[in-house]
Amino acid sequence: MTAMLEMRGVSKGFAGVQALRDVNFSVEPGQIHALVGENGAGKSTLMKVLSGVYPSGSYEGTITFDGEARRFRDINDSEALGIIIIHQELALIPLMSIAENIFLSHPPARFGIVDREAVYRRTRELLAQVGLREQPDTLVNDLGIGKQQLVEIAKALSKRVRLLILDEPTASLNEADSAALLDRLVAFRQQGIASILISHKLNEVARVADRITVLRDGRTVDHIDCRIEPVQEDRIIRSMVDRDLAHRFPERDARIGDPVLVVEGWSVYHPLHAGRQVVRNVDFHVRRGEVVGIAGLMGAGRTEFAMSLFGRAWGANVSGRIRLDGREVVLSNVSAAIDAGLAYVTEDRKQLGLIMAEDVRKNITLASLDRIAPNGVIDEISELKAAGEYRTRMQIRCSDIYQEVGHLSGGNQQKVMLSKWLMTDPKVLILDEPTRGIDVGAKYEIYCIINELAAAGRGVVVISSELPELLGICDRICVMNDGAFVGEFAAADATQEKIMRAIMRNRDTGNGMVANDGQIGTVRP
Template identity: 85%
Template structure:
């Protein structure tokens, strides 16, 4: 096949740090080319060079597109040729409609006036191409993440896309939505649209990719032609991390104690639609030293349950009882929840977990200022010592604690978020999608940290859309659907099939108070 894109000898550095080193990368017309590597390997930097985010002259090397050398000054130049990038953090405006988001920068117009009939007609055609049935005037905020991803693709199609770049497109999706999105990419391949897929989900990469390129430390270390070679995950992982991972998950020696967190009859209503009950009289408990997973499809209510517990940060008309170490506690605000011994690591670390423009030191101490400001004034030496201690304990890879957090890889940013909450010395730590968007090597390090927390006697709750992850690290898995718990399995009994069967059965398990009493007494419902 003909090469649509060639990137030759691309190198890029930041303040003396080499991010890309003589990278060569080729994409053929109508090809799905996967780009994989650890966080910090240079994948996003390479795509920013390609899309014009880093303009010509800001890097070394050559970009050839359609047989001609291109010198992109900005992203508009690359989009003019049909090179469209969809970032992991979607660039949609929540309170605008689908049609307005798609044609925000290039609306159909007649005599200088936006032609709304043409906007809605074109939007319907584009939504049909990506398999969406929503009306053009539906608000983005009313759509799930999976549908928002499809709106982004529809927006790319409106710009006559020829090369579509997707950065972790399935990171926030459940298995059904992920499969639908990957099917759409394969359909585009039949239309001659090429795709570059950046993903840490190797099973998805193996399913759809025609070729896989692996980066490590800014260099191309391996390339696999999936049409002629067998795709082995172990080979990809070895190339990514330069070491064998004999086990994807570290071994656990669980020593489980008495209940540390007990939730009874917890009910939550939607803050914008008060008549809608999102969490429905659920019961839940965690023991000391126990890692409890919460499984479920997107929209099952897992994040809503967690954020409503954490200082009622989400929800309306919240009712129920929460006990920590046998005593009922007040969780009416986030400070009260922190003081009670609860911590919550959000699924969106960039928007809600970190201040990216601030340094590592300030992010780590942000939730524990009283520890570094004994007289209401921050003690710089005490703050430095605390941040440096967590940097060493959590093995955060940064030049020093004064480095801007936004410059770190995703895995190291996640360690900064974990450090921030561990500094509060919580009794129970809730982790919402703790490994989203990070590579297999960084995932293993996060799993080791979870084990260390459990061994220290803390209760750990893990919300994850990756069932193999829950099966690999948890002692017990609770299954949630439609705002209620519909199944529960010990790790030794759990399988993906049993979890999916519980979801599809969609029948809430026993009443919360009775269920908690039975389970904590050693009786399974």
């Protein structure tokens, strides 16, 4: 079949860094073509070249679409041909309706006046195409992230999309929403719409892709035609990282000591809805050298629980007791939590975890200014030394410690955020979705860091939506649902099925009891 898109010999550099090197890439009509590689491999850069974000003249190579050479000056040129890109960070306006978001740039109009009847009629048609039943006047802010992703796709369909580019579309979705989105791509394929899927979730790639292209260090290193050869994840990983990962999760010899963090009767209410209890009388503990996972569906209260512990960074009417190293502490604010030895690595590194416009050096030292500014003035030598040590220790790939964090890959941004909190020398480190949106190689490095922290006697809490991850790195897994812990499993006894059974059984019973290994009972610390 003749390709609808061909990119040949594409090269692109930034300030001495070569992001793309002679890349070849093509897509056939109605094809789902997956583009995979480590963070920093050049995937997003290649798609920005294709969509006109990086205009013609700023790169080398050729783009052919529908048999004609194309020189896109900006994103409007590519969209005019039906090439639509949906970035990982959704471009929706929360306080506007679904209809307003979809047609904001191109509303149907009569005599220069927006035809609201046509807008609502067309919005209903588009929502039906992506499987949403919401009304056109529903505010985007009232939708979950999975439905917001489908609104973005509806917006693309409104522009008569022929080639849809999705950059990590399922990174923030739960399994049900991810499956629904992937099913939608398959349906589009049957309608003749081609898709380019950028994803680190290789199981999802294997499920829907017709072809897979692997990038490494800005080069094309492998092509797989899924229609004529089997998809082997080991082959993809080997191509991505240029080495074998014999085990996805590093082995460690757990040496678990006395409790370092004990939480009793912890309750938290929503900060805006006074009567809504989000965390319900939770008891929780972590021992020295132990990695404890918290599993649960989106909305279970995991992040709210973690943030409320961390100096009441979220929530209202917080009650309960916290003991660190056997001593009761009152963590009334974030500074008190840091001083007591608690650290929280947020799931949202771009909005809450890092200052993207600042350099690596300032981001690493940001939470430990008292260590580099003993007299209230920053000692630049101490700052440089500390940042350089963590850059080496965490293997942060950057040109130097003066490079802006916003220019780093997702995996390296995550390492900078980890460095910031490790510099505070915490007794307990809470990691909220620590590997979201990063590749298998960077994930393995972060797992090794978690092992090192546990080996040093730290208590580590890992919140993750990826059950295989929790099963692979944790000593104990607690299951959360509707603001309460509803199950607890030792790593040796835990399975994905048992964890999901605990969640669903509690939902069905609705009695606050705990599902543990298929039995209804209580969890004891």
